[in-house]
Amino acid sequence: MRAAALGREQELLAAYQSVIAARPALAPHLSLLAADKAVHVAALGTPGTATSTARTLGQLRLLEQSAAAAHGAAAQRASRNLAPLLASLAAASASAAAVL
Numbered sequence: 262m263r264a265a266a267l268g269r270e271q272e273l274l275a276a277y278q279s280v281i282a283a284r285p286a287l288a289p290h291l292s293l294l295a296a297d298k299a300v301h302v303a304a305l306g307t308p309g310t311a312t313s314t315a316r317t318l319g320q321l322r323l324l325e326q327s328a329a330a331a332h333g334a335a336a337q338r339a340s341r342n343l344a345p346l347l348a349s350l351a352a353a354s355a356s357a358a359a360v361l
Contacts, residue, residue: 269350270350272324280317321357326355329354333348
């Protein structure tokens with residue numbers, strides 16, 4: 262479960278970086294959310310590399326909504342040690358989707 266969560270957060274971070282590269286004017290707004298994803302990746306384990314073709318805020322919103330649902334579902338099945346982290350990730354993704 263931790264590896265899957267790490268993969269989701271790496272995918273989100275790559276998506277933020279991709280949208281920022283495609284639309285630099287959004288960097289001031291998106292950089293804070295991207296930094297949050299970087300913290301999540303560090304909390305979950307060793308960062309890997311991921312790529313993304315996301316280019317729009319709509320795509321980011323959908324990715325965040327999907328991650329929120331997946332993290333939330335995983336939290337319900339996770340150990341007592343991992344569940345709080347997954348629940349926090351679900352809340353963070355849901356919040357980011359709302360902002361986007």
